[in-house]
Amino acid sequence: MPEDRLMPNANLRILFEAIEEVMGENGAKAVLKSGGLGRFVGNYPPNNTELEATFADYGAAQQAVEDFYGPRGARAMLTRIGRATFQRTLKERPAILGLAGIAFKALPMGARMKLVLDNITKAANKDVNLRAYLREEPDAYYYVNEECPCRWRPKHDKPACFVTVGVLQEAMGWATGKNFRVEEVACISNGASACVYRIPKKPIE
Numbered sequence: 163m164p165e166d167r168l169m170p171n172a173n174l175r176i177l178f179e180a181i182e183e184v185m186g187e188n189g190a191k192a193v194l195k196s197g198g199l200g201r202f203v204g205n206y207p208p209n210n211t212e213l214e215a216t217f218a219d220y221g222a223a224q225q226a227v228e229d230f231y232g233p234r235g236a237r238a239m240l241t242r243i244g245r246a247t248f249q250r251t252l253k254e255r256p257a258i259l260g261l262a263g264i265a266f267k268a269l270p271m272g273a274r275m276k277l278v279l280d281n282i283t284k285a286a287n288k289d290v291n292l293r294a295y296l297r298e299e300p301d302a303y304y305y306v307n308e309e310c311p312c313r314w315r316p317k318h319d320k321p322a323c324f325v326t327v328g329v330l331q332e333a334m335g336w337a338t339g340k341n342f343r344v345e346e347v348a349c350i351s352n353g354a355s356a357c358v359y360r361i362p363k364k365p366i367e
């Protein structure tokens with residue numbers, strides 16, 4: 163196990179709330195207990211941005227959901243949990259996403275996507291203790307994270323960070339009103355040096 167890395171309390175809290183939203187209260191309880199996170203049942207981290215939660219616990223919660231549904235079923239559930247995570251963060255802690263007060267009605271779709279991805283990247287570095295950057299290619303954006311809770315999860319034979327896939331899908335949907343096929347194309351838990359998410363510039367028709 164790598165040395166622990168800290169993240170804001172609110173991020174872990176919102177992940178737990180999103181798990182509860184998608185799996186129900188009893189499902190969330192079962193998952194927390196089986197993931198070695200029983201101390202958080204009825205006792206979520208506070209809704210503040212103190213760096214007192216850990217990447218290891220954030221990863222353990224995702225892993226527990228994966229173990230609960232099995233790797234195939236977990237993919238859809240974790241993506242839904244990611245979508246709920248984005249919506250809750252937007253409501254409860256918009257500053258974490260860097261999206262507080264953004265008004266972009268007049269901007270074209272591409273500019274909206276870029277603005278939201280830029281802001282998420284900035285906030286990831288500044289507030290969430292991630293190490294993220296954005297790369298743009300003619301047909302897609304690549305959101306790259308050099309630190310990820312999946313570093314604290316068991317090795318996977320395929321990319322495993324579907325919560326972040328869901329967050330990015332929902333963020334793009336929120337920004338544009340359209341659906342995008344976001345994919346994690348490289349993953350730390352799969353042996354890569356960074357988790358890399360591809361966000362195509364064209365939505366799904």
Ligand SMILES: [Zn+2]
Nearest residue numbers: 323349350357
């Ligand atoms: Zn990953």
